[in-house]
Amino acid sequence: MKEYEIPYGKGTQRVRLPEEKVSQVLLPPVTDRPRAVEALMREALDHPIGSPRLDEIVRPGETVVLVVSDITRTWAMFDKFVPILVDELNRLGVPDENISVLIATGKHRLNTEAEKEEILGSSLYHRLKVYDHDPATEACVYYGTTKRGTPVWIDKRAAAADRVILTGGLSPHIYAGFGGGRKSVLPGIAGVETINHNHNLALTDAIGGGVNPDTSIMRHVGNRVSEDMCDAAALFGPDFLVNVIVDANGSFYKIVAGDWYQAWEQGTRDVMALQGVSLRERSDAVIVSGGGYPRDISLYQGMKCYAPGAAALKEGGILIAVLRCEDMEEPPEFFDSFRYTDLLQMEKDVRANFTVPFYVAFYMCCLARSFTIILVTEPENFAAARQTGALPVATLEEAWRLAGQRLAAAGKTDYTINIMPYGGDTLPLGGEDAPW
16 A cells, blocks of 8 residues: 545545545646746747747837736746847837736726736836726627637737737646637637637537537647637737746746747647656546645635546546645636536536636536546535536545445446646546547
8 A cells, every 4th residue: 555645625535545446646747947937028029939039020119019928827927938028019119108908807807906907016007008908899899709709809909009918827727728829719709699609619510419529628620629729810910929828836847939820739739748648547536636726725626626537537437636625616707507407408508608717617527427426525515516417525535435435336446547746737638438
């Protein structure tokens, strides 16, 4: 027997397992010697991918809109790299008064002034004009229709600028494959009609089919949500992109800059190199953690480990998620979605009023139909956990006893276990029927 320690909130949970049954402990690589953001930015700006340098694109006196993500993406540390970009624009003859920041809220709530300052840092917040995107159709300009029939409406302030530069963090995404890049346009600064039509592509064409299997984490080729986002971005035509990649320790790993598609596409390969871990085999049980606080502050945040965990699991296997969830039911829009007892009705309502929290709740309900999910969390969360289809327990030891009973009842004595202590930052690569 060997003891394994798994992150849980600001502490850990421990479990003793038969070592010969543990197929693999999947750990994300981290940057051994993080480089300074200034050096990474200089390298990215001096060697843009698929694009001329900024000094060949931006002319003195032009107006520039910088698109940045909202408060939910502060892990990308805009306050560290966007000031360097602004200094470069100043050097090229674009004064502060010609630069504005458009926060790519999509359909998210507006940011408070304090949150805007947190996103950009105090100095830049007070230097530049900062706006939240307005997805109302009357606040947008129409650019045409994508090949999949999505009407493309884009924020008027971005449309009116001489130059638009997309910035963001590039990481895996549950149904768009990867974040960053074109997501700054759609959903970031797109109209509500555009967002709704695009996001519904994450579901099958036929009602009752549920989640479209091609719209999955770490897949963008053949992913119609992502490809539709790219079509929308192409119609709009951003002038430049800067995307950052951050490792599991919160250090800058790489910065890509240049053409909005080519630089982003290179960045997706860099993410796979950073977070991808070769999977020996899918196992009968997976123990996965979001990585502790703040990644497991709520179920909405913590469930980001579910898809990677499921990718390392055999069909019908047991997923043990280790998530403290001190704010279990935040945000309400997400947790209220678990009121359904009829999955088909839930799917119909997701199609009628698609929001990301609603979709994520539906996705979790679908997972609970495919796998046994045991959730290690605080006792006060047990009733809420049951609403999601999970079996709640207070300790990882208790979770393993329950899993062991189920494996024994199924007659599985040759079972295997995969362990993912930092599931939100680990992407299993390979394995039978892996989606990437």
